[in-house]
Amino acid sequence: MDAKTTGFAKIYFRPQDPPRMRYTSGLTIYDEALLGGRLIGRYWAGTGFVEPEVSLQWVPRAAHTPLDIAGLDMAAFQLELDGQSLHFGWEMVGMREESPERPGNRRAVVELCSTIRPVTVQVHTEVDGTGLITRWLAITNTGSAPAALGAVWPLSGLLARVKDWKALMGGDAPVFSVGYMAERFWNNEGAFEWQPLPSTPLRLESRTGKSGWSTPFFVLKNEATGEHIVGGLAWSGNWAIELTCDQRLPTPEAVLGFRIGPTNPAPQRIIAPGERVETPQVHLGLIQGDFDATIQAWHRHLRQSVLRPKVLGREGLVVYNHWSYVKHLMSEEQLKFEIDVAVELGAELFIVDAGWFGGTNSNWWTVAGDWVVGDRLPNGLEPVFAYARQKGLLCGLWFDLERLGSESRTAHEHPEWLLKRYGIATDSGDMDLTNPEAVAHLENTLVRIIEKYKLELFRLDFNTCPLEGGQVARDGYQENTTWRYYEAVYGLYDHIRARFPNMIMENCSSGGGRTDLGLVSRFTHTWVTDWQLAPRTLRIVNGMTMALPPERIDRNAGVGQDSHVRADLDFQLRSCLFGHLTLTGIYPGPGEGNPEHVGRIRHAVSLYKEFIRPFLATCRVYHHTPVIRGREPQGWAVLEYVADDDARAMVGVFRLAGPGEDLYHLRLRGVDLARNYRVTFDNSGQSAVMSGLALRNEGLVVRLARPLTSELLLLTSC
Numbered sequence: 001m002d003a004k005t006t007g008f009a010k011i012y013f014r015p016q017d018p019p020r021m022r023y024t025s026g027l028t029i030y031d032e033a034l035l036g037g038r039l040i041g042r043y044w045a046g047t048g049f050v051e052p053e054v055s056l057q058w059v060p061r062a063a064h065t066p067l068d069i070a071g072l073d074m075a076a077f078q079l080e081l082d083g084q085s086l087h088f089g090w091e092m093v094g095m096r097e098e099s100p101e102r103p104g105n106r107r108a109v110v111e112l113c114s115t116i117r118p119v120t121v122q123v124h125t126e127v128d129g130t131g132l133i134t135r136w137l138a139i140t141n142t143g144s145a146p147a148a149l150g151a152v153w154p155l156s157g158l159l160a161r162v163k164d165w166k167a168l169m170g171g172d173a174p175v176f177s178v179g180y181m182a183e184r185f186w187n188n189e190g191a192f193e194w195q196p197l198p199s200t201p202l203r204l205e206s207r208t209g210k211s212g213w214s215t216p217f218f219v220l221k222n223e224a225t226g227e228h229i230v231g232g233l234a235w236s237g238n239w240a241i242e243l244t245c246d247q248r249l250p251t252p253e254a255v256l257g258f259r260i261g262p263t264n265p266a267p268q269r270i271i272a273p274g275e276r277v278e279t280p281q282v283h284l285g286l287i288q289g290d291f292d293a294t295i296q297a298w299h300r301h302l303r304q305s306v307l308r309p310k311v312l313g314r315e316g317l318v319v320y321n322h323w324s325y326v327k328h329l330m331s332e333e334q335l336k337f338e339i340d341v342a343v344e345l346g347a348e349l350f351i352v353d354a355g356w357f358g359g360t361n362s363n364w365w366t367v368a369g370d371w372v373v374g375d376r377l378p379n380g381l382e383p384v385f386a387y388a389r390q391k392g393l394l395c396g397l398w399f400d401l402e403r404l405g406s407e408s409r410t411a412h413e414h415p416e417w418l419l420k421r422y423g424i425a426t427d428s429g430d431m432d433l434t435n436p437e438a439v440a441h442l443e444n445t446l447v448r449i450i451e452k453y454k455l456e457l458f459r460l461d462f463n464t465c466p467l468e469g470g471q472v473a474r475d476g477y478q479e480n481t482t483w484r485y486y487e488a489v490y491g492l493y494d495h496i497r498a499r500f501p502n503m504i505m506e507n508c509s510s511g512g513g514r515t516d517l518g519l520v521s522r523f524t525h526t527w528v529t530d531w532q533l534a535p536r537t538l539r540i541v542n543g544m545t546m547a548l549p550p551e552r553i554d555r556n557a558g559v560g561q562d563s564h565v566r567a568d569l570d571f572q573l574r575s576c577l578f579g580h581l582t583l584t585g586i587y588p589g590p591g592e593g594n595p596e597h598v599g600r601i602r603h604a605v606s607l608y609k610e611f612i613r614p615f616l617a618t619c620r621v622y623h624h625t626p627v628i629r630g631r632e633p634q635g636w637a638v639l640e641y642v643a644d645d646d647a648r649a650m651v652g653v654f655r656l657a658g659p660g661e662d663l664y665h666l667r668l669r670g671v672d673l674a675r676n677y678r679v680t681f682d683n684s685g686q687s688a689v690m691s692g693l694a695l696r697n698e699g700l701v702v703r704l705a706r707p708l709t710s711e712l713l714l715l716t717s718c
Helices: 059-064 165-169 291-306 332-345 382-390 409-413 436-453 482-499 536-547 569-577 595-616 692-697
Strands: 009-014 020-025 028-035 038-045 078-081 090-098 106-114 119-127 132-141 147-153 155-163 176-181 192-196 202-206 217-222 228-234 239-246 253-262 269-271 276-278 281-287 319-321 349-352 394-399 457-460 471-474 477-480 504-507 525-527 553-558 580-584 620-623 636-642 648-655 663-666 676-681 687-691 700-703 709-717
Touching: 009 106, 009 119, 020 106, 020 119, 020 132, 028 059, 028 132, 028 281, 038 059, 038 155, 132 147, 132 269, 132 291, 147 253, 155 165, 155 217, 155 281, 176 202, 176 239, 192 536, 217 291, 217 536, 228 239, 228 253, 228 291, 253 281, 269 477, 281 291, 291 620, 319 332, 332 349, 332 382, 332 595, 349 457, 382 394, 394 436, 394 504, 436 482, 477 482, 482 504, 536 553, 536 569, 536 620, 536 636, 553 569, 569 580, 569 595, 569 648, 569 709, 580 595, 595 636, 595 648, 595 709, 636 663, 648 663, 676 692, 687 692
Parallel strands: 319 349, 319 580, 349 394, 394 457, 457 504, 504 525, 525 553, 553 580
Antiparallel strands: 009 020, 020 028, 028 038, 078 147, 090 106, 106 119, 119 132, 132 276, 132 281, 147 269, 155 253, 176 192, 176 217, 202 239, 217 228, 228 281, 239 253, 471 477, 620 636, 636 648, 648 709, 663 700, 676 687, 676 709
């Protein structure tokens, strides 16, 4: 089922007692009411039908005495200040619409005043017609003393009630399943897995001090009705998603409750008198459709309402990164040779990666933070970038900006800028960006270097795990640093983007360590992994193209991070064509190039630029193999991308590791039934005309005689 909607977005206010709010996004409806001092989520619907009030008579009782819903709390948000839980005691101040930044969206602001603590909360809800909503809170301390924010869950409550579930399920099987990234360790990103929800609470989380390699994204499936819920949190620190299912109630119902938010030791944030603090945004939607329709709705929402607009004229450029053969032991001559290779391949932008700073006797990771060109490049970076631009390439530069290496001059001159945990400075180089001077130093340094080299791309890395963060004394409390850290980080990169609107910003964090929407939304595209080796690389691209649209994820081919070690050449290249293409290290020196090898890479680059890139940023993604199990998986991985006008499509069929069947029966899912398509098989270059009806219903058989090989199908309407 294709997830195509009209884009209808509407907000309804009913100010009479009890005050009610209804948010409509496409066919999705989310309804809330202020009942007895509690903001309650009354229901979610995915069919466009408004629930009759007579059918909601159970809600007031359940909101205060939730016996019939297994004690689940129906509060639409949860907040703790000064050790006091504020899930009750609210009075309505007002409800209004505001004009959002994105054209066509609608935004509601419901303002509540606590009768328990001196605080107001503005509940912001934005709808965009994609089937999803965006929710966040603005918390204002109206008292005369600082307030300590302990815990906050910007969106919570009851997600689903399924009546007569046993009859629908035909037995006692779990009603709900959750899809999530099951691995939370470096180089294991995108490990999407389904898990039946037990009758005990399930918690998904990150404890690394950053959003982590598992990413705050989830999909829920109602096994009884087939509908899906998809959501995520735009937060780059520690986070948690809690899901509670109960299908053993006295009544023949199954219920599902949840909450989602940032997590860290209290207090997460001290709010000064009169200060206003905004929580991270939650994105959530109920989709009446299959898994593909759900992911497509999620992608449309991100493209329309979350992600940074494209840098016009610089969309999806083919990037060449210097690293591979050169690494940090670089020279001007070596870099110029790599530029020549980039031009030979058809690349459009050249990145100088780690090691351009410091001296020949230093390691880049220990001197990060000084950002001064060392004696490896006695003439500086200027002649390198001048040579690249002379050859027609744009230029980019790498920074591990938010870290101070142990041997850096900056760390020794400013020990107060280093994070302290339990009163002791950490030895990882983590910075304390609750210190305004440290933030100003980073911004001034970055602006100076961008302007000095006239950079067209800034590449951010983050090679650390701050864990629970640190503590800073503030107003009689030991405030955890994480919340204020990311306020500073978001502000820093917002300033950079505003000052250099035409500069491409690439996000990386030891691979895919910060793929959350909080940071991704501020950057142009994102490095989602450091693992490029087959077959796991396909599990990564398969999973990460669920959490993020494919044009926003960076993939790398060449002698870099050992991406050349396994699989045939076409497999290696094609696994990168389903994201944003980066190349590195094709051959080590002048005269060592293999024309056949280079020609095949040039062919892939040409396909990307001429066939794939024109529709990649708006395509619909179909995951034929959503779950690919194993660190080095066996079997098949199949991805299908279809243009939004159905005029072209591409399908990658990848045979993974180990022995197995050599035939795959492919039935396409997204092509137009009423059209004919010329289907080109890239392995042979042969093509045939087939109807969309036949491609969907009868399909075709792809034969791959050995593991770690692939076929690429290119479809054009005719």
